[in-house]
Every structure is written in structure tokens, then in C-alpha cells.
Amino acid sequence: MKPFKLDEHQIDPGFRIPEGYFDAFQQQVSTKIAKPKVIPLYRKPWFYATAAAVVVGLGITYFNAVATPTVSTSVAIENYLAAQPLTQDLLVELLETEDLDQLQAEHQFDQEVLEETLSHTNIENLIY
Template sequence: MNSFNLENHPKINSGFKTPEHYFENFSESVLAKVSLEEKPVVSLFQRRKNWFLAAAAVLVLGIMIPFLNKPSDSQNIDDATIETYLAQSNISQYELVNMLDNEDIDALERDLAMDESTLNSAMEYNGNLENYLIE
């Protein structure tokens, strides 16, 4: 291998050249390119504020769910559902009558009121009157 000494051999050009008087105006050209406008300062609390608002919204929603999802009252249940429940349960007629209060009985009498002519015609065509009297 040949010995190589950097001081004795000619220098190699890098191939890069700087324009003339480049470094004389360098600082002015950089400062001209950089905008001196002040950017708005965003505080760290602003980012936290969004998280606080999101947490508060989730908390309010979590508190409101039980109030919005409360079970319906028995008065809101339709008649077909009650009839189906009573038909499938093992409640006798006597137990049902014992559960009624005076207001319920009055409402039934008003809803099921029948005139005498309808009652007489029903009794004529039905030969099993003893069942109505026993029950």
C-alpha cells in the first residue's frame, strides 16, 4: 500500500462554492426571512380547560341517565299488557277482587254499565244462568 500524506499532495476541491459576499449580508437576509410577528401564546390551561369541560359533560350525562331512564309507572302500561300478565299469572278471581279498591270498582261499574234490555236478552239466550248466580 502506498503511503499518503495530506500535506504533500494537492488539495481536492469539494465542488461547493459560496456566492460572493454571501456571509457579509447573511444576518440581514436571515432576519428578513424570519417573520418578526409575535405568535399568540396558548397557555397550558387552555388545553386543560377543554379536558375539564369534557369531564364535566360526561359527569352531567352520567348523573342525568338514571333520571331519564326511570321505570314507567303502572298507569303508563297499556291495557293489553296488563291483560296478558293477568292471563298468564295464577291469580284467582277472588284474589283480583280483593286487590280492587272502591275507586276501581266505581270505574268498572261506569265502564261496564249495561241497560236492562241488553241484560234480559243475554239471559234469555243463555240457558246456564246458575253459573252466573254461583260466581
């Protein structure tokens, strides 16, 4: 059998086109072109800028509402402090070691004054 050679044949691909296809084709394309292209909101260039502005705006509003003490908050804090006895333990707890050292340095007691004071103080009154 003679070997197959492409240049000895011109073979058609065998594809068929539906009848009247090209008659309607131009109209279909014209309709597609005339239709305004719908761009999704997220593809519009100003979308991200607007979204960012809204987020920043809401963030600032929220931060201000949370971080700025209102008059009523300040009054509440004052009332709370007034009601709580300021004990030594609380002071020690609140003050850092550095603060205590600083206090000690600022209020150096004179040894003689201290002894004088203690000699006139009834120690028993202090013990309870």
C-alpha cells in the first residue's frame, strides 16, 4: 500500500457551520458592543479609596469614643477613689521600687529628730 503523504492530499477539516450562523453573527456582536459594560463595584478605581476612607473614619470615631474619658467617667473615677481608703499596702502595690527610692531620697530623715520624736511617742498607742 502506498504510504500516506500530506502534500498529495488537501484534506478539509470536516467542520460544519450551523445554517444561517453568519447572518445572525454580526447582529449578535453589534448588540454586545452596544450594551454598556457592567463593571463590578470592586473593580472601580475609587472603590478601594472610598472603602479605606470609611474604615479610617469609623476607626477614628470608635477610638475617640473609647479613649477619651467623658465627664461622667471622670466623676465616677473620683467617686471611686474617694470611697476607697488609701492603705499603705495599696500605695506599695502602686508604687514601683524606683518611686520608693526616689521618695526616700527626697525625704531624708534627720536621725536626731527621729529619736526625739520617738522618745515622745507612746509606742503602745501605735500597737493594736
